[in-house]
Amino acid sequence: MTAATATPATLPAPARRLGVVAGLRHTATLAWRSLVQIKHNPMELLDLSIQPVMFVLLFTYVFGTAIAGSSGDYLRFMLPGIMVQNALFATMTTGFGLNQDLTKGVFDRLRALPIARWAPLAGRILADTVKQAWSIALLLVVGMILGFRVGNGLLGVLAAFALLLAFTLAASWISVLVGVLVNEPEKVQIFGFMVIFPLTFTSNIFVPTERMPGWLQHWVEINPVTIVADALRGLLVTGPVAGPVAQTLLWAVGLAVVFAPLAVRALRRRV
């Protein structure tokens, strides 16, 4: 019991405030904390990887010919969309992890430390963005192995990455809000299933809008998932770019403006 001992003879007076640089350093450390877990639990990485890869394979070879005539054509149509779906599902990890921290007391421990107030949340979001980038890249690589070809070169790919990450960053505020409001982590996943499943399937990511019943088409056309998927198709394959990209960004801004304050307020209220 020598090391646990305290109080050096002279202590500098503690600082009154924290700088932004210190806050960014705390954020990076807390992001490390979320990512280093993968090292001990490689299953988490498989979790992030298997579902999207399985979806790509299943849809390409089971439905591809029926929907688009050939699996190659279908892959070109579907891969950008499945990236959107996968990214939306992945936003749920943010709320899930946050809820775990809240229920297990880790969040309290962090808040009692002299660190930036926003660092615990920012660290988690940063780590989840890295995970997002990983699964988007994985989907693209798997798609290319199966015969997907990009239409606008590296620039198109980078723009698609940036756009999808921006959109998921905004959408993850919904996940944060849910993570703060529910009392156990599993409920975040239930929410994800109940909302994201119907939301993504009633878009044009798997089936072209014109092949759906008329009443559904109206919804599919305004579904933000359709808009983001169209933007990614434009950037990665071919088709209109400016319109869908602009609308996607508008949606991102809208989601962030609505849900970020709600989530932050709920978090303040809970802790």
Next chain:
Amino acid sequence: MTYAIRAEGLVRRFGDTTALAGVDLAVPTGTVFGLLGPNGAGKTTTVRVLATLLTADEGQATVGGYDVRRDPHRVRQLIGLTGQYASVDEALTGTENLLLIGRLLGLGRAQARARAAELLADFQLSDAAGRAAKTYSGGMRRRLDLAASLVGRPQVLFLDEPTTGLDPRSRNELWDVVRTLVADGVTVLLTTQYLEEADQLASEIAVVDHGRVIAQGTPEELKAKTGGQVLTVRPADPADLPTVLAVAGEVARATPEVAQTTVTVPVSDPDVLPAVVRRLDAADVRVAELALRGASLDEVFLSLTGHRAEQDADTDAMEGSLA
């Protein structure tokens, strides 16, 4: 005398429930101060206010001389907190948990690593250092949790029910750690439901009930106030109950209580035990159980408040969900 912790008139409400109804505390630097009370008494809420996790609706408090509301960042640099639940990241190893805290506190990579190794060795966790915390036993988790709150060498340590759910051996180990810390000058605010724990560690105890400090003093003072010990007698034949009641009341000079066939009475003089034995023997009463034991928290409560330390399920659940 300097005070590491001072609180005046802390009030905190949660909706219609008043968790703190005006708590005053003064904890001298370098001592262990025990906050004793049942679930829902306001112990955790008090700690959360002092540790800057919660703001009080009324009243003020300073830790290490800094106001918890106006200077929370300074307070956080002085304190360590070990909550009711071992709040370690279960997916991380012991080393990584401590590295995380060290890095967040601004230690360099090598420094944080050295500090982690040092603390893990101190808490007999070196062998488990590379294992995920979810594989740890309850006692190991508590030790890791405590180690995590010591990474920054805090001057003031909050221990919120640190031994709840621990086996006696782990509990004794934790008590030793607390004693060592205090010998090194750390101030400890300890909350507990167990009189024995407060008795073992604290130089001063405040008894809290319904969000108020209802009694305060050294363990000896409190025990003296409450009679200190309890005599329990259970006659083998329930027909002897009236005789036992009469004898117990007369010898202890207090009103005994009866629960089923067991008679209990608070006593302040240990010499009553032989007297009771002689009297019962003379009256030809055969005894199934006869004991003199320290007053439990329940009895301290009964004598201080006039009511049993009821488990206030609602307040407890609320405190739990907010914790």
